[in-house]
Amino acid sequence: MKVLVCVKQTFDTEAKIELKDGKIAEAGINLIINPYDEVAVEGAIQLKEKNVVNEVVVISAGADKAMDAIRTALAMGADRGILIKQDTAADEYARAVALAAVIKEENPELVLAGHVAADDGSSQVPTRIAEILGYPHINVITSLEIADGKVTCSSEADGGTQVTEVSLPAVISSQVSWNEPRYPSMKGIMQAKKKPVSTVDAVAADNKIKIVEYALPAAKQAGIKIEEDPDVAAAKLADWIMNTAKAEIKK
Amino acid sequence: MAGTWVFVEQKDGNIRKVTFEMLAEAKKFGDEVSAVVFGKGVEALAPEFAKYGADKVYVADADVFGEYNTGAYVAQMVAMIAEYKPNAIMFAHTFNGRDFASRLAQKLEAGLATDVIKAEISAGKGLFTRAIYAGKVLAKVEITTDPILATIRAGVFEVVESAGAGAVVKPAVVATAADVYQTIKDFKPTVSARPELTEAPVVVSGGRGCKGPEGIKVVEQLADLLGAALGGSRASIDSGWLGHELQVGQTGKVVNPNLYIACGISGAIQHLAGMSSSKFIACINTDPEAPIFNVSDFGVVGDLFKVIPLTVDELKK
Numbered sequence: 087m088k089v090l091v092c093v094k095q096t097f098d099t100e101a102k103i104e105l106k107d108g109k110i111a112e113a114g115i116n117l118i119i120n121p122y123d124e125v126a127v128e129g130a131i132q133l134k135e136k137n138v139v140n141e142v143v144v145i146s147a148g149a150d151k152a153m154d155a156i157r158t159a160l161a162m163g164a165d166r167g168i169l170i171k172q173d174t175a176a177d178e179y180a181r182a183v184a185l186a187a188v189i190k191e192e193n194p195e196l197v198l199a200g201h202v203a204a205d206d207g208s209s210q211v212p213t214r215i216a217e218i219l220g221y222p223h224i225n226v227i228t229s230l231e232i233a234d235g236k237v238t239c240s241s242e243a244d245g246g247t248q249v250t251e252v253s254l255p256a257v258i259s260s261q262v263s264w265n266e267p268r269y270p271s272m273k274g275i276m277q278a279k280k281k282p283v284s285t286v287d288a289v290a291a292d293n294k295i296k297i298v299e300y301a302l303p304a305a306k307q308a309g310i311k312i313e314e315d316p317d318v319a320a321a322k323l324a325d326w327i328m329n330t331a332k333a334e335i336k337k
Numbered sequence: 338m339a340g341t342w343v344f345v346e347q348k349d350g351n352i353r354k355v356t357f358e359m360l361a362e363a364k365k366f367g368d369e370v371s372a373v374v375f376g377k378g379v380e381a382l383a384p385e386f387a388k389y390g391a392d393k394v395y396v397a398d399a400d401v402f403g404e405y406n407t408g409a410y411v412a413q414m415v416a417m418i419a420e421y422k423p424n425a426i427m428f429a430h431t432f433n434g435r436d437f438a439s440r441l442a443q444k445l446e447a448g449l450a451t452d453v454i455k456a457e458i459s460a461g462k463g464l465f466t467r468a469i470y471a472g473k474v475l476a477k478v479e480i481t482t483d484p485i486l487a488t489i490r491a492g493v494f495e496v497v498e499s500a501g502a503g504a505v506v507k508p509a510v511v512a513t514a515a516d517v518y519q520t521i522k523d524f525k526p527t528v529s530a531r532p533e534l535t536e537a538p539v540v541v542s543g544g545r546g547c548k549g550p551e552g553i554k555v556v557e558q559l560a561d562l563l564g565a566a567l568g569g570s571r572a573s574i575d576s577g578w579l580g581h582e583l584q585v586g587q588t589g590k591v592v593n594p595n596l597y598i599a600c601g602i603s604g605a606i607q608h609l610a611g612m613s614s615s616k617f618i619a620c621i622n623t624d625p626e627a628p629i630f631n632v633s634d635f636g637v638v639g640d641l642f643k644v645i646p647l648t649v650d651e652l653k654k
C-alpha cells in the first residue's frame with residue numbers, strides 16, 4: 087500500500103512578522119515543515135514500520151526552496167518526494183487542484199495531510215483534495231487504524247471526540263496530538279540526499295479568492311501591572327474583575 | 338438573490354451561540370437573512386432564529402441529517418443553492434462548519450474565507466478579515482465567486498435580538514443514505530458542568546505554574562465563582578492535568594471571551610494565538626518578565642497559590 091503525505095513549507099511559528107511593500111516579508115525567516123504535516127509524515131512512517139504500508143511519498147507545492155521540507159521528510163524516513171512548482175500566492179483552491187492532479191497520477195490508497203497550515207492556513211486543502219478525487223475524508227485525527235480496506239480514526243469533534251470509519255482510498259488530516267514526530271538522524275539526513283525527488287509544474291488553476299490587504303494588528307495598550315502583597319493584589323484584582331471587566335459572580 | 342444564509346450549528350437540538358452571533362451580524366448587511374437548519378426533528382427550533390432577525394428559516398428535516406455527515410449535508414446544500422440562489426452563506430468555524438464549507442466550496446469551485454473575524458457582504462462580493470500567522474497578521478480577502486462562502490470565528494460578533502418573520506421554508510430533501518460516506522462509530526461527549534471554551538463569556542486557564550492537579554483545583558475555584566470555562570496551556574495539558582479539549586492556543590482552541598484570566602502561563606506565542614483577541618485579559622504570574630504581561634490589561638506579579646484563594650475570598654464578599 088502506498089501513502090502520499092502533503093507537506094507545506096511554512097514560517098517558523100516563532101518568527102516575527104513584518105510587512106514590506108504591503109506584503110509579508112520573507113527575508114530572514116526560518117522555514118520549517120508545517121508542524122501538523124510533520125505529524126502526518128511520522129504517522130505514515132509508523133505505518134510503514136508496522137508493514138501496513140510499503141511506500142511513503144511526500145508531495146509539496148511551492149517554490150524551489152520547498153525542497154528543504156521534502157528533504158526533511160525524507161530524512162525522517164519517507165521514501166520519495168515530488169515537488170510541484172507553484173507560485174506561493176496560489177490560494178487553497180489552486181493548491182488543492184495542483185496537489186490532487188499529482189495524487190491522481192500516483193493513485194495511492196491513503197493521503198495524509200495536516201489539518202491546518204500554521205502560516206496562512208485555512209483548514210481547506212485536504213478536504214478540497216478529497217472532493218476533487220471523490221475520496222472520503224476525516225479531519226483533525228488523533229489516531230488511525232487500517233484494516234479490511236477501511237481506515238478508522240479518532241478525531242476531535244464539536245463538544246467531544248469521535249470515532250469515524252471510511253473506506254480507502256481516503257484523505258486524512260492530522261492533529262498534533264496524534265503522535266510525536268521523530269528528529270531526523272544523521273544517517274537519515276545522509277540517506278535523504280540519495281532518495282529520489284521529482285519536480286513537476288503545477289497544473290494551471292486560477293485563484294478563487296483575492297487578498298486585498300495585509301495589516302498588523304494594533305499593538306495592545308500597556309495594561310496595569312501590580313507587584314504587591316498577595317492580599318492587596320487580590321483585592322485590586324477582584325475589584326478590576328467586577329468593575330472593569332464586569333464579570334458576574336456566582337456566589 | 339435570496340440574501341444571506343446562516344447555517345445553524347446545532348447538535349441534538351442544542352443551538353450553538355455562534356449561530357445567533359452570525360444572524361445578528363448578517364442583519365447588518367441589509368439584505369434578507371435566513372437561518373438554514375439541517376437535522377432530525379429540528380423544525381421546532383425555527384422560532385429561535387426569528388428572535389434574532391431571521392426573515393426565513395429553511396428546514397431540511399430527515400433521518401439522514403440526524404448526525405452531521407459531510408456527504409449528505411453537501412448534497413443537500415448544493416441542491417438548495419441551485420434552487421434558492423443565496424448571495425452568501427456563513428458557517429461557524431467549528432470542526433463541522435469548516436469541514437462542511439470546505440467540501441461544499443470545492444464542489445462549487447468557489448472561494449471560501451475561513452476563521453473570519455470581520456465580514457462585509459454586499460451583492461456578489463464578500464470582504465473578510467482573517468487572523469493569520471498565529472494572529473500576527475490580519476489579511477483582508479475578497480470573494481466574488483457564487484455564492485460567497487465564509488466560516489466565522491465564535492465570539493467575535495455580538496448577539497443582538499431583533500424580530501424577524503421567521504417564515505419556515507421546507508426545501509425538497511434530496512440527500513439520501515447513499516450520500517453518506519463516513520460511518521460514525523462512536524461519539525464521546527465532553528462531560529463538564531462548566532460552559533464550553535469557545536462559547537463562555539469568561540475563561541480561566543491554568544499553565545505549568547499550577548505545578549500539578551492541586552494547582553488546577555485552585556484555578557477551578559476562581560473559574561467556578563465566575564461561571565467560567567476552564568482552559569489550559571499546552572504545558573498543563575501535556576502534563577495530563579487537563580483534558581486535550583481544554584487546550585487554548587494555536588493547536589488548541591481559539592477563544593474570544595469577554596474576560597480571560599491566565600494563571601501560571603508564560604504567554605508563548607502559540608498560546609497567545611488562542612486568546613489574545615479576548616476583550617479583557619488578566620494574568621497572575623511570579624515572573625514580572627513573562628510575555629503574558631504584554632497582552633494583559635491587568636497583571637498581578639505574584640504566586641497563584643496565594644493570590645487566587647485571596648481573590649476568591651474578595652469576590653465572595
Ligand SMILES: Cc1cc2nc3c(=O)[nH]c(=O)nc-3n(C[C@H](O)[C@H](O)[C@H](O)COP(=O)(O)OP(=O)(O)OC[C@H]3O[C@@H](n4cnc5c(N)ncnc54)[C@H](O)[C@@H]3O)c2cc1C
Pocket residue numbers: 099121543544545546547569570571572573584585586587588589590600601602603604605606607608611621622623624627639640641642
Ligand atoms: C507548533 C507548536 C504549537 C503549540 N501550540 C500550543 C497551544 O495551542 N497552546 C499552548 O498553550 N501552547 C502551545 N505550544 C507550546 C508553547 O510554545 C509553550 O511551550 C506553552 O504554551 C507553555 O505553557 P505554559 O505557559 O503553561 O508553561 P511555561 O512556559 O513553563 O510557563 C509557566 C509560567 O508559570 C509561571 N509560574 C510558575 N510558578 C508560578 C506560581 N506559583 N504562580 C504564578 N505563576 C507561576 C512562570 O513564571 C511561567 O511564566 C505550541 C508549541 C509549538 C511548537
Ligand SMILES: Nc1ncnc2c1ncn2[C@@H]1O[C@H](COP(=O)(O)O)[C@@H](O)[C@H]1O
Pocket residue numbers: 092093094095120122123145146147148178181185198199200201202203206207208209210211212
Ligand atoms: N502548498 C502545499 N503543498 C503541500 N501540502 C499542502 C500545501 N498547502 C496545504 N497543504 C496541505 O493541506 C494542509 C492544510 O492546509 P490549509 O488548508 O492551507 O490550512 C496542510 O497541513 C498540508 O498538509
